[in-house]
Amino acid sequence: MIDEKFDAIVIGAGMAGNAAAYTMASRGLKVLQLERGEYPGSKNVQGGILYADMLEKIVPDFRDEAPLERRLIEQRFWFMTDKAHTGMHYRSDEFNEERPNRYTIIRSQFDRWFARQAQSKGAILLCETTAIELIRDAYGKVVGVRTDRSGGPIHADVVVLAEGVNGLLGTRSELRPRPSAAHVALAVKEMHFLPPEVIEARFNLKGDEGAVIEAAGTISEGMAGMGFIYTNKESISIGIGCLVSDFAESETSPAKLLDIFKKHPSVAPLIAGSEVKEYAAHLIPEGGYKAVPQLFGDGWVICGDAGQLNNAVHREGSNLAMTSGRLAGEAIFQIKSRRETMNKANLSLYKKMLDDSFVLKDLKKYKDMPELLHTQAQNLFLTYPQLVSKAMENFLRVDGKPKIDKEKDTFRNFRKARGFGLIGDAFRIARAWR
Ligand SMILES: Cc1cc2nc3c(=O)[nH]c(=O)nc-3n(C[C@H](O)[C@H](O)[C@H](O)COP(=O)(O)OP(=O)(O)OC[C@H]3O[C@@H](n4cnc5c(N)ncnc54)[C@H](O)[C@@H]3O)c2cc1C
Known part of the structure; x- marks a missing residue:
């Protein structure tokens, strides 16, 4: 297997992992990134809106090459009943700016691109490789990982757990608790393909303009949940999610709710005649500030969904994941530059940076939500x-x-x-x- 020792091993090539790997590799650290999927993004699901500002802080010129779908100029919020919706609608030509603020993306394409950027800075990416165990030294400090590939453990000064909400490494190693059913939503999503001109006519768009509809109301049958519709270039992403604990107590299923949403008289005409090519289901951490676990320790940090860093009120996740990955990378780089060890006291710098950023400030603001x-x-x-x-x-x-x-x-x-x-x-x- 791999004999050399790394400055950092990053678990996962999603938003948080790619941000961390890019940040550290571009500062000259020796980074190994492990991804269990066949390729980055193969297992990842998002509606999905990309918040440009947070990516720009990592890859400033990302607009030149990143696989972006549509820049969002309009957002509709629908309060739904079985036959109607009452809406709030914001559309602005201000969003048709030179450096648009939000785009729709398709994660299977986007994550591959993002991981390539980290590789171009020197990070080594191993796909189809699952980290199965953390290795500790005699004092309990994490010093590496064991994978499902043959060979011995791989060593590093620090392990960045960016394994997403479903990741088992952190929970098995008792670094973080398994998220409770009341703290995660189960979301399902379909991709409905239509010619671009049909999408543009139905949503009143031109060129690469895009629109978002977020919907709440009777579609979730009395459970806390949201439906969403996002326009891509040649497809419409449509989905719905509710808390797992609510599903457990109800007679319904995510697929049933999605069916109700798709058949709603306000929604059906938007997707009429489309061809469904993809169906995905995924968890979303929704416990908020009070569910955030310990995020650092001796030789380890946790980023993104794995740390419940997700703002369910604003439906923001990827930006918190990217920012936490970037801040973890910056903290590790600073500690390394001072030639200090990656112990708990030094890695608390990462938490301090998160506290000072919008990530934990926003989650704290909505802690009771x-x-x-x-x-x-x-x-x-x-x-x-x-x-x-x-x-x-x-x-x-x-x-x-x-x-x-x-x-x-x-x-x-x-x-x-x-x-x-x-x-x-x-x-x-x-x-x-x-
Ligand atoms: C339906 C849906 C819609 C969403 N819409 C939006 C949206 O519009 N905007 C937004 O900002 N956010 C949205 N989110 C949330 C967003 O997708 C997440 O917040 C974001 O993906 C978190 O990134 P992450 O890197 O922490 O985790 P992930 O993207 O889940 O990445 C984790 C990676 O780790 C890998 N991995 C896990 N365990 C191991 C292991 N042991 N070894 C190796 N690899 C491992 C996984 O394969 C995966 O690639 C949505 C989520 C869902 C489910």
Whole structure:
């Protein structure tokens, strides 16, 4: 196998692993990256929006070559009932800027490109290689890994666990607990292929402009969850996800929810006549700040989804993964430059950098949100969408009924459904959001 010792071994070639490998290799560190998939991205799933700013901090000229689908100029938020949706819609020509802020991507292509960038800086990538065990020295410090390939262990000063939410290395080695069912969502996604001009006509786009629809409401049958629709060049990604603990208690399945979403009268025309070529299911960490495990120790750090670094409120994950990978790489480089050891005290620099960044600041801001969404799911995802939809229908339907009576009807409906709970709901949401 490999006899030489590395400065760092990175587990995983997803967003976090590639960011860490690139950051360290481009600063001259000797980096080995292990990926269990046939190629980087072969097992990875995202809606997916790429947040350019975070990638630009790693690969400044990524727009020259990265496989980007469409730059996003429009976002719709839909509050859904069985027959209707009430929407909020933001579209701006400001997003048609020289350096667009958000793009859609397809991870199987994107991750391959990203891993190639790390390789071009000198990182060695081994695919179809699963890290199965961490090697420790007599003092318990992690000093390398054993893989499923023949041969002995591979040694390094530090191991970067960027193995994603499903990764078993960290949990088996008791570096982090197995995420609980209440802290992970199960999402399913399909890719619907259509000619680009059909996508552009249906979403009112031109050229490489793209749009996003995020939807909540009765489609999740009273569970905390979201549906999404993203435009790619020649396909539409459509999916839905809900907490695993909610699925366990319900009669429904992710596939059933996706079917309901696809058949909704607001959605069906957008994907009509398309050819489905891909179906994927994946977990998303949604426990938020309170579920973030210890992220560093003697000879190891954890990045990305493996560390629950995912902002479910804003549906951001890849940017937190890339940033945590980059910061881990920068911290390791600084420690190495000072010729210090990769012990827990020195690697706490990584956590300090995360604390100072948007990653942990954002998660901390929403620390009470996961619990609120879970405990108030019936109200937020069933009762309110129905009330809002009824109010809108009442407001818009012209039927000779005096407007004053219509307003009274609407207030009566809200009072009947939630009573004084309305004030409590508003207070709870404001407190969790602040
Ligand atoms: C349906 C869906 C939609 C999403 N949409 C968005 C979105 O629009 N925008 C956004 O920002 N985020 C989105 N996310 C979240 C985003 O995909 C994740 O936050 C991101 O992929 C996390 O990156 P990561 O590198 O931490 O983990 P991953 O991308 O999961 O990468 C982990 C890698 O480690 C490898 N690996 C695991 N164990 C081992 C091992 N023992 N040995 C070797 N290799 C191993 C895996 O094969 C994998 O390649 C979405 C997620 C899902 C499921």
